[in-house]
Amino acid sequence: MIKVEIDQNKFQTLLEINTQINSNYEDGTRLLTKIMEYATNFSEGEASSLMLINNENNRLYFEIALGAKGNEVKKYSLESGEGIAGWVVQNNTSLIVNDVESDPRFHADISRKIGFPTHSILAVPLRVKDRCIGVLEIINKKDKKLFNNEDLQWLEIFATQVAITIQNAKIYQKVKNEVSQLKEQVLEKDGYHTFIGKSNSIMEKLKIATRAAGTDSSVLLLGESGAGKELFAEQIHLKSNRADGPFIRVNCAALPEYLLESELFGHIKGAFTGAVNTRRGKFEIAHRGSIFLDEIGDIPVTLQTKLLRVIQHKSFEKVGSNDTIQVDTRIIAATNKDIEKEVQEKRFRADLFYRLNVLPIYIPPLRERKEDIPLLADYFLSRFKKETKKQIKGFTKEAMDLLFSYSWPGNIRELENSIERAVVISQASYITPENFILNSFSQSHEDDYMGKTLKDALNLFKKKFLTKSLKANGWKQTKTARALNIQRTYLSRLIKELDIIK
């Protein structure tokens, strides 16, 4: 009578575990801990452990360890074949040992180190498709009782559940990784960039961009050339509910006026000489998506009027046509010009500016967010390594210092180009300062020289120039002198006179 009740209780538990295994693939550890807790209680054990084989070194390590010393025992691992656990794994056979001390297979070392005396052990192999991947152990049946065959059979059932849980978690992780890899490939294939950045200032801007993405208002991206305006435009599109629609890029500075008009709005056959076919413009193609108008500050005034109409009425006509076309697209514009000055000087229509400037976002230059340099440098290195199939491990400390001290007037684009060139010319496993050809002069701010005598200005220049050259040559004086075509003795005198310190 009693026995039946206990069994029902156990079956209930097994059913519950099965349900959980079926509903939760992600949090394997939590589920495994739960199964181990049940298994320990059912067999009246004082402690228990789930050990898995590490395929790299063939050692058994504790994935889960319960009981008074559970946390401490996790520091240890067993050699393959070592101890009772090792024997079970090696022989792929279950084992009841009720008098541990007299069993020669017992490895007393760990139990002694953690101060947890062991009397009895129940151990069953953990199998996936007949292959043994680890072991389940229950330690010390309470009140000095002995483990029996029924305990063993139950533990074997639990072992099956543990195995399924581990397999599920592995498969889930694998699928998850593959999906994210595929997603990345899809993004790259579509011509979107991987966005890199972690500095507070860039994360702040990304937050603003994400908020802007939720609206349909025009966005105006401001900032120096190469700072990443186009990548922000991509992010705004990808984070908007137009993400499945097209993202169309137009560089407004790249074409003469009449071609730009046709590029943006399209033309009908015969609209002008050379218009042999009817053509759809970028606005039409960007229907249900976003249009990125780069270098908007360079758009001719006549086209500004037409652009204003598209924003106001969401409609336009092809060049040479009277038919009005309706279009639903979100405008993201960018410029590195001082656009307000353009407005003041009447080169840019004020009404268009106000329409575009609903959501302005200023992208800070790279020199104002140097925390992003190592991240970007590593990212570009791994990209160009792949492209050139070179085995480069990273940057020397001196090379990274150089990247940090440089002011990057060309921003991320310049960093990207410099690393590409460095990877191409590098012949060692680390990129060194010599691999970089940076424009040293751009680092001197002209303002530094103002108000100085010619002599002081020249000395300041010499100091800056020599410091940079020394840095670029790893502070080796002979090498620097050779690069600058001066005597080494002259260089070392200048270093002293100008008080140059490393």
Ligand SMILES: Nc1ncnc2c1ncn2[C@@H]1O[C@H](COP(=O)(O)OP(=O)(O)O)[C@@H](O)[C@H]1O
């Ligand atoms: N956040 C970023 N993460 C990774 N690469 C970037 C990032 N910002 C810019 N880049 C790289 O720098 C280049 C220039 O960026 P881009 O957006 O075209 O600058 P801008 O439009 O401001 O001139 C891009 O081609 C891209 O490779």
Ligand SMILES: [Mg+2]
């Ligand atoms: Mg650009």
